[in-house]
Amino acid sequence: xxxxxxxxxxxxxxxxxxxxxxxxxxxxxxxxxxxxxxxxxxxxxxxxxxxxxxxxxxxxxxxxxxxxxxxxxxxxxxxxxxxxxxxxxxxxxxxxxxxxxxxxxxxxxxxxxxxxxxxxxxxxxxxxxxxxxxxxxxxxxxxxxxxxxxxxxxxxxxxxxxxxxxxxxxxxxxxxxxxxxxxxxxxxxxxxxxxxxxxxxxxxxxxxxxxxxxxxxxxxxxxxxxxxxxxxxxxxxxxxxxxxxxxxxxxxxxxxxxxxxxxxxxxxxxxxxxxxxxxxxxxxxxxxxxxxxxxxxxxxxxxxxxxxxxxxxxxxxxxxxxxxxxxxxxxxxxxxxxxxxxxxxxxxxxxxxxxxxxxxxxxxxxxxxxxxxxxxxxxxxxxxxxxxxxxxxxxxxxxxxxxxxxxxxxxxxxxxxxxxxxxxxxxxxxxxxxxxxxxx
Numbered sequence: 001x002x003x004x005x006x007x008x009x010x011x012x013x014x015x016x017x018x019x020x021x022x023x024x025x026x027x028x029x030x031x032x033x034x035x036x037x038x039x040x041x042x043x044x045x046x047x048x049x050x051x052x053x054x055x056x057x058x059x060x061x062x063x064x065x066x067x068x069x070x071x072x073x074x075x076x077x078x079x080x081x082x083x084x085x086x087x088x089x090x091x092x093x094x095x096x097x098x099x100x101x102x103x104x105x106x107x108x109x110x111x112x113x114x115x116x117x118x119x120x121x122x123x124x125x126x127x128x129x130x131x132x133x134x135x136x137x138x139x140x141x142x143x144x145x146x147x148x149x150x151x152x153x154x155x156x157x158x159x160x161x162x163x164x165x166x167x168x169x170x171x172x173x174x175x176x177x178x179x180x181x182x183x184x185x186x187x188x189x190x191x192x193x194x195x196x197x198x199x200x201x202x203x204x205x206x207x208x209x210x211x212x213x214x215x216x217x218x219x220x221x222x223x224x225x226x227x228x229x230x231x232x233x234x235x236x237x238x239x240x241x242x243x244x245x246x247x248x249x250x251x252x253x254x255x256x257x258x259x260x261x262x263x264x265x266x267x268x269x270x271x272x273x274x275x276x277x278x279x280x281x282x283x284x285x286x287x288x289x290x291x292x293x294x295x296x297x298x299x300x301x302x303x304x305x306x307x308x309x310x311x312x313x314x315x316x317x318x319x320x321x322x323x324x325x326x327x328x329x330x331x332x333x334x335x336x337x338x339x340x341x342x343x344x345x346x347x348x349x350x351x352x353x354x355x356x357x358x359x360x361x362x363x364x365x366x367x368x369x370x371x372x373x374x375x376x377x378x379x380x381x382x383x384x385x386x387x388x389x390x391x392x393x394x395x396x397x398x399x400x401x402x403x404x405x406x407x408x409x410x411x412x413x414x415x416x417x418x419x420x421x422x423x424x425x426x427x428x429x430x431x432x433x434x435x436x437x438x439x440x
Contacts, residue, residue, distance in 0.1 A: 023050065024049060024050050024051060025049060025051060025094050025095070025096055025097050026097045027039075027043055027047060027048070027049055027055070027094065027097070027098055027099075028097075028099045028100070029043065029101065030099055030100065030101035031101075032102045032104060033104065034061065034065040034104040034105075035059060035060055035061040035067070035104040036059070037058065037059050037060075037070065037100075037101070037102045038057075038058045038059075039055050039056070039057060039058075039100065040055065040056045040058060041053070041055070051094065051095065052093065052094065052095065053093075053094045054092070055091070055092045055093075055094060055100070056089055056090070056092075057072075057085070057089065057092060057102065058088065058089050059102045059104075061104045061107075062104065064106065065106060065107055066105055066106070066107040066109070066111075067086070067102070067103075067104060068102075068104055068105045068162075069084040069085060069086055069102065069103055069159065069162075070084065070085045070087075070088075070089075070090035070101075071084040071085070071090075071100070071101055072092045072098045072101075073098065073099045073101075074096060074098055074099075077152065077154065077155050078151075078152075078155060082160075084159045084160075086118075086132070086159060086162070110166060112136055112137055112169065112170070112172070113134050113135065113136060113166065113169055114134075114135045114139075114217075115132065115133070115134055116133040116217065118130045118132065119131050119132070119133060119209070119213075121179075121206050121208075121209035121210075121263075121264045122202070122205050122206075122264040124182065124198070124202070124263045125188055125194065126188050126189045126190055127188040127189075129179075129180055129181060129202055129205070129206065129264075130158065130180055131177050131179035131180065131206055131210065132158050132159070132177070133175065133177050133210075134162075134165040134166060134168075134169050134176040134178070135169070135175045135176075135218050135219070136172040136173075136174075136218070139172070139175050139217065139219065140218050141218070141219075141220045142172075142174055142175045142218055142219055142220060143173070143175070143219070143220055143223040143224070143225065144174065144175045144176070144211075144214055144219040144221070144223065145168055145175075145176045145224075145226070146176075146206070146207055146210060146226045146227075146236075146239070147161045147164060147165060147168075147176060147177070147226075147232070147236075148179060148203055148226065148227070148231075148236045148239070149161045149178065149228065149229075149232045150228060150229045150230030150232040150233065150290075151230065151231055151232075152184075152230065152231055153183065153184040153196070153199060153231040154183045154185065154187045155183070158178040158179050159178075161228075161232075162178065164227075165178050174225075175214070175217050175218055175219035177206075179206035179207075179210070180202075180206075181203055181206070182194040182198055182199055182202055184196065184199065195251075196297065196314045197251040197260060197313070197314060198263075199235065200235065200238050200242065200260050200314065201260045201261055201262055201263050202263045203235050203236075203238065203239050204239065204243075204260055204262035204274075204278070205262035205263030205265075206263075206264070207226070207262075207278060207282075208264050208265065208266060208278065209264050209266070211224065211266075211281060212266040221277075221281060222281050224278075224281045224282045224283060225282070225283060225285070225286065226239045226240055226282060226286070227285070227286040227288065228288070228290070229288040229289055229290065230289065230291075231291075232287070232290070233287035233288055233290020233291070233292075234287070234291050234292060234297070234316065235290075236286070236287045236290075237287045237290065237292055237316035238314070238316050240282050240285035240316075241316045241319040242260065242313075242314075242316065242319055243275065243278050243279050243282060244279060245258060245259055245260055245313065245319075246259065246261075246271060246274060246278065247259030247260070247261070247271055247272070247275065248261055248271050251310070251313070252309075252310045256309065258309065262274060292316045293315055294311040294312050294314070294315035294317070294318055297311070297314055
């Protein structure tokens with residue numbers, strides 16, 4: 001009797017929960033343009049698959065087109081959230097209502113590329129961390145641009161940046177790697193929440209892996225640029241400004257010590273070697289927008305440390321060195337490659353626009369002096385400008401041109417690009433770093 005009663009009670013406890021699990025889910029097929037897709041097994045007439053069904057999405061591009069991605073989407077943090085596959089066949093597990101589709105692009109957009117998808121560089125939690133490589137055909141010893149995706153540190157993956165990667169490879173001047181990282185908190189299903197420090201460690205780990213294998217993709221591991229938007233803007237800025245904090249001392253485990261242990265270290269190399277090589281390799285950063293100050297980053301971060309100083313340790317704006325420190329201590333080779341225009345915003349974008357325009361006109365005019373070599377006169381002029389301004393982060397413009405290898409036209413182009421960017425509505429303390437064309 002006791003066994004029977006206990007069994008009835010147990011069944012009554014699990015039956016409501018089990019009853020809440022749907023036996024099937026609705027799948028909506030979005031008809032693609034410039035190609036077709038086929039679901040296997042075929043979608044039943046009622047538009048529903050049994051829960052747990054694994055569906056293979058087979059894609060076929062039309063003539064003159066290539067696969068962009070196969071995908072499914074579900075409602076999420078930013079509306080419909082897309083999960084994509086870059087191969088002709090893409091598997092989808094039906095565990096909720098989903099939309100399934102595919103996109104195709106003109107074949108000419110990718111004909112120049114060798115693409116390597118899903119290179120796994122680490123697995124510190126449940127999710128394998130990976131990156132995709134976009135290499136121009138015949139690439140040899142090209143500079144590498146590493147893209148870090150956005151998504152509030154809690155959404156998206158490396159696939160979302162493929163459009164930018166393709167654009168950056170046009171002209172055959174760069175190899176591009178687009179990398180992923182752990183999502184903040186428990187977004188990946190890990191029992192222990194991922195902190196901002198962990199995410200930065202993933203970015204450093206990904207860059208270390210890219211550098212280690214750069215030659216097989218036709219890249220130069222000693223010339224790295226980083227870029228990203230939103231959360232990726234913060235992380236790309238962190239990669240360029242927090243590199244000196246790579247180490248084995250732990251992040252906040254000891255008072256006053258905030259070091260990042262990359263989630264991947266090349267075999268046979270110490271963390272000190274990785275830090276030294278990465279410090280020399282990362283030549284430029286170009287975050288399109290993001291959160292860079294400690295005050296704004298705190299809202300997205302769990303406190304992993306014993307003191308509040310951790311808040312500054314993850315903030316790129318807290319690590320921008322004085323311009324004189326940046327100008328000093330660089331070897332001839334480093335100066336030759338470090339050709340960037342860095343803009344730290346005024347409170348009012350229009351003030352920046354007007355001042356940059358004046359600097360551009362005045363500097364270019366002086367540089368056309370026949371006695372001037374390259375743009376050294378412009379460099380002197382800009383040195384005078386920011387000495388007069390006397391400001392740094394979030395207050396004034398900081399222009400850092402190591403332009404011995406550039407000419408006036410390229411400088412002009414770079415500043416024109418800066419003006420275009422400044423025409424947008426800027427967030428307070430927004431930081432933009434633009435590579436000078438031809439200098440990287």
